[in-house]
Amino acid sequence: MRELADAVGxxxxxxxxxxxxxxxxxxxxxxxxxxxxxxxxxxxxxVSGSKLTIxxxxxxxxxxxxxxxxxxxxxxxxxxxxxxxxxLSNFLNQRRNYEKKLISLVEEGIRMGELRQADxxxxxxxxxxAVRGLEFWQxxxxxxxxxxxxxxxxxxxxKGIVK
Amino acid sequence: MRELADAVGxxxxxxxxxxxxxxxxxxxxxxxxxxxxxxxxxxxxxVSGSKLTIxxxxxxxxxxxxxxxxxxxxxxxxxxxxxxxxxLSNFLNQRRNYEKKLISLVEEGIRMGELRQADxxxxxxxxxxAVRGLEFWQxxxxxxxxxxxxxxxxxxxxKGIVK
DNA sequence: CCTACCGATCGGTAGG
DNA sequence: CCTACCGATCGGTAGG
Numbered sequence: 001m002r003e004l005a006d007a008v009g010x011x012x013x014x015x016x017x018x019x020x021x022x023x024x025x026x027x028x029x030x031x032x033x034x035x036x037x038x039x040x041x042x043x044x045x046x047v048s049g050s051k052l053t054i055x056x057x058x059x060x061x062x063x064x065x066x067x068x069x070x071x072x073x074x075x076x077x078x079x080x081x082x083x084x085x086x087x088l089s090n091f092l093n094q095r096r097n098y099e100k101k102l103i104s105l106v107e108e109g110i111r112m113g114e115l116r117q118a119d120x121x122x123x124x125x126x127x128x129x130a131v132r133g134l135e136f137w138q139x140x141x142x143x144x145x146x147x148x149x150x151x152x153x154x155x156x157x158x159k160g161i162v163k
Numbered sequence: 164m165r166e167l168a169d170a171v172g173x174x175x176x177x178x179x180x181x182x183x184x185x186x187x188x189x190x191x192x193x194x195x196x197x198x199x200x201x202x203x204x205x206x207x208x209x210v211s212g213s214k215l216t217i218x219x220x221x222x223x224x225x226x227x228x229x230x231x232x233x234x235x236x237x238x239x240x241x242x243x244x245x246x247x248x249x250x251l252s253n254f255l256n257q258r259r260n261y262e263k264k265l266i267s268l269v270e271e272g273i274r275m276g277e278l279r280q281a282d283x284x285x286x287x288x289x290x291x292x293a294v295r296g297l298e299f300w301q302x303x304x305x306x307x308x309x310x311x312x313x314x315x316x317x318x319x320x321x322k323g324i325v326k
Numbered sequence: 327c328c329t330a331c332c333g334a335t336c337g338g339t340a341g342g
Numbered sequence: 343c344c345t346a347c348c349g350a351t352c353g354g355t356a357g358g
Contacts, residue, residue, distance in 0.1 A: 001337060013338075014343050022337065052325060106324070116326045121307065122315040123324050125300055126293050133292020140288055152285040160323030161269070161286050162215060163279045164353060176354075177327050185353065 026079055027087055033076035034094050036065070041101060051109035056154060058102070059131060063150045066134035067141070074135060099124060127157055189242055190250050196239035197257050199228070204264060214272035219317060221265070222290060226313045229297035230304070237298060262287060290320055 001022055005012040019025055044057045065073055080091050102124045109115035130153070134141070141149070164185055168175040182188055207220045228236055243254050265287045272278035293316070297304070304312070 002335090011344060012336095013340095013345085016338070017343070114326060115324050116322070118319065118324060119307075119311065119315045121303065122312055123319055125296070125303055126316050126319045127324075129296020129299065130289050130293035132299070133288070133296055136292065136295070137288055140284065144282075144284065148282065149285055152282045153289050156281065156286055156289045156323075157319075158323050158325045159279070160319075160321050161278050161281060161290075162321045163277060165351090174328060175352095176329085176356095179354070180327070 023082070023084065026075065026082060029072050030076045030080050030083060030087075030091055033065075033069070033072050034091060034098075037061075038094060038098060041098060045101070045105070050114050051105055051112060052114045052158070055102075055105060055109065056158065058105075059127060059154050059157060060150060062128075062131040063134065063153060066131060067146055067149075070135075077132060077135070099128070102128075130157055186245070186247065189238065189245060192235050193239045193243050193246060193250075193254055196228075196232070196235050197254060197261075200224075201257060201261060204261060208264070208268070213277050214268055214275060215277045215321070218265075218268060218272065219321065221268075222294060222317050222320060223313060225291075225294040226297065226316060229294060230309055230312075233298075240295060240298070262291070265291075293320055 001015060002012045005015050008015070040061050041058060044054050044061070047054070080088070083091055103120045106115060106118075106120040106123050110117060110120065164178060165175045168178050171178070203224050204221060207217050207224070210217070243251070246254055266283045269278060269281075269283040269286050273280060273283065
């Protein structure tokens with residue numbers, strides 16, 4: 001809070017004329033980000049097209065979120081653990097739901113023959129892990145064109161690296 | 164430190180008869196883990212075989228490390244930022260070197276026609292991100308056989324999910 | 327190995 | 343918006 005106050009140019013206690021608590025800021029960030037992911041997923045699923053196309057658009061959204069709203073996504077990904085309990089369960093439910101929808105999507109893709117026979121659960125977790133890992137790229141991100149990064153990553157995750 | 168002391172069954176200050184500082188424990192964990200990864204990489208690269216085979220064995224090692232030595236790897240992955248400066252640069256150099264070797268390996272694989280034409284840099288970061296993301300699986304890990312998880316994840320990362 | 331305690335940090339309140 | 347200050351926490355030291 002002291003750092004934040006410094007950045008804004010006031011003393012730390014003055015912040016409390018504008019916010020209720022540090023926890024409240026956390027809560028807002030977490031649910032704003034969760035909401036963006038959830039609504040994009042719903043939108044992506046509502047368009048007609050192959051399951052693969054939908055999956056790809058979701059992947060691309062994740063990557064763009066990691067690049068465009070790094071700080072907020074980072075906080076939502078890490079600090080949600082500090083949410084207090086109506087919020088905590090709420091957040092976890094939303095996330096679990098999100099993962100379930102993604103798993104269903106992959107399962108349907110497999111059933112329709114668009115996707116390889118695979119463990120949908122592991123596939124989804126692998127995809128989510130990979131895009132989330134953009135967190136750690138730091139200096140690497142700066143040396144490469146954003147669109148190339150997105151395209152290469154999506155291709156790798158969908159088609160692999162083996163010839 | 165108080166938690167640690169509790170777990171061991173002594174008072175917090177007593178710990179300092181056995182360790183120099185909290186920072187020293189961090190340093191030991193970071194370099195032990197870094198060493199394991201580095202030496203496995205060297206070993207894997209020294210055996211004859213396709214670049215793809217080598218890459219796969221490295222991937223499998225990462226996954227197994229994430230599952231078998233979760234806590235240490237977690238600390239090495241996150242808390243290295245608190246290392247002080249001869250150690251910090253040392254650690255970062257070791258990691259950068261590791262990534263470079265991996266990138267070279269992928270580049271050679273591409274050159275030899277074993278791997279698809281791809282951005283080796285993005286490919287390696289995608290692979291590392293994905294395996295590292297096992298950090299976040301938590302409850303998911305418990306519902307699946309470890310060997311299946313390893314096999315499915317490796318297959319996904321190497322061959323993708325598209326049919 | 328313990329008790330006693332320090333100095334820094336942190337989220338936050340009181341009171342104006 | 344500020345000054346003054348609180349209570350909890352944390353890594354660690356002194357002294358036995």
